[in-house]
Amino acid sequence: MTAAGAAPIALSCGEPSGIGPEIAAKARTELGASLPFFLIGDPRHLPAGTAVSEISDPAQALHVPGDRLPVLPHRFPDAAAPGRPSPANAAEVIAVIARAVALVQDGAAGALCTAPIHKKALQDGAGFAFPGHTEYLAHLAGDVPVVMMLASDMLRVVPATIHIPLADVPAALTAEGLRETLLITIQGLQRDFSIAAPRIAVCGLNPHAGEGGAMGHEDDTLIAPVVAALRAEGHAVTGPHSADTMFHAAARARYDAAVAMYHDQALIPIKTLDFDGGVNVTLGLPFIRTSPDHGTAFDIAGRGIANPASLIAALRLAGRMQRARAETGAEVRAHA
């Protein structure tokens, strides 16, 4: 594969009892051949009537007509019962992710987009030991440090801590961890978003960023020195800012990404600004990875009513990142 920038996007099927297969088919219908991607999964799991072209090599996806979904078949033991994950299928859900990573690692696929998995189904069915998708991908990539970025047309935001109790956040924030998060964010924006000198705004942890220590000391003692050090190294990082005044339109125009201190500090603004358009991006991996910002939605699986907007946004963003990475000439693994 020489032109890795043009390789199709690999879409891992995720939990087949969820809405993944349905929204994959709907995404193809909407995108057609304009954005080449292929699904890795069991064609039996797709909604009845889905026009499928089975492929044996990702490159073939580029030649599948736009009204058919290219599928790299991966056989599962069981059919997909909507909302009721089969324990026997769990190992294959995981295997699909690993297979997709292998394809994107060797350049056969240009980027990875992942449909949602159901963590508990994988734990129960296959002893999946990772806290989530992202951690598993980081492991497959060689246990590299990664950050999660949520991106929409209106906002990019990175939570410095994610799925932990909010009470544990102040103790979980460290200068080293925050510095790493900021550097991965900066490098990711440079490499995959074509932003040469990314402007990063850092949220304070406490109300009004602590107001000089009157409402918590972490802003002054932990966050400010990390920001100051990165500025001294030439990065356009500012903060800590009072988080409540960072997300209205005029404020958002002043930065390329915000770094939040905890999950809801990042998720409240992005969900409130653009409920369906938010995409989950993993920065720090050697390859491009995006995913829709929702779960398996067992409650509506199999009913044909799932909204593909977030998956479509995730596929589109993966395509844009792929082009940006090719343009910036950053590392793209050539086919060995």
Next chain:
Amino acid sequence: MIPSLPFDDRKTLVLIQGDPAGIGPELLIKLLLQEGVREGAKLIVVGDPAIFARGETQVGETIEGVRHAPLDAAVEIAEGEILHLDMPVDGIAEVPVAQVSGPGGASSISGLHRALELTRDGIADGIVFMPFNKESMHLGGNEFTDELGYARDFFQLKGRPSEFNVADGMWNGRVTSHVAMKDVPDLLTIPRVEESIHLADRTLKAAGYDRPRIVVAAYNPHAGDGGLMGDEEIRVIGPAVEKAKLKQVNCVGPYPADTLWLKVRDGEYDAVVTMYHDQGQIAIKLLGFDRGVSVLAGLPVPVTTPAHGTAFDIAGENAANVVPALNAFTMCLNMASHRKASAGVSSDRETV
């Protein structure tokens, strides 16, 4: 639009000019120039005449029909006039723009004090104040943390008053406010959360909502995901919501905080009770940054103020947006008149 009533039927509102170094003097003058303000209510201004004049100079307009009287004068307001109760404050005329000062803070406190007296004595029906500056108030000898603490003491209230932020008909009250994030978990108790839910219920009822629909935010990401990411929802917030429901409050929750705001914006709920400062402030400032009003809830009279601060960065430049102050005025007058608080309030939405 503010309804214009026959003069004798008009409510009386007290306006306080706010910190003299900020945009308060300018906003007061701009507010008095807004259509319907002088026709909607009988108006009392409490402040130093020098600061009223400062506002007129900043805006480049003169307010007609202002009658000056001593601070403790008997309040009688004739049609067409604004009663300015003169409250001389030493050194206030010399306070520069964009600078915290003792005289500025002292005038805020004394002005608030006189306004509270006027409402307590049944002479006025509500208070609208232009932004105060906390640091000035501290320099000016205020031993209370803020205006809420002062008002609580003035009325000798047992309950905990609290600031509500309102934008586009969305109300937000919070269980904890200006405290460090690490101290929040210990402050989240069943009685405290329940009290905040009841305060939201009472406040919105006083603001004209028959049966306010209240949603209570969770504390942890994904509302704790069944206890996997914190147990405050199971241990504290959930039980508080159930207790409030048993007392006939129309409330639900705890719901994940990241996905509830669009439902609020779309009118599914009237009020959100949040657990900590940024949880509500991020969303409400994002959704209504240039329109927001703060309501001091839990007091016996309506007290409102624009949600923004003294804005020293643009003070004296005649650049301040009067909409939040006008919204604060309209809401205060509505509440004093037992109308729905959001009636006629400027909004980004088609309906409020």
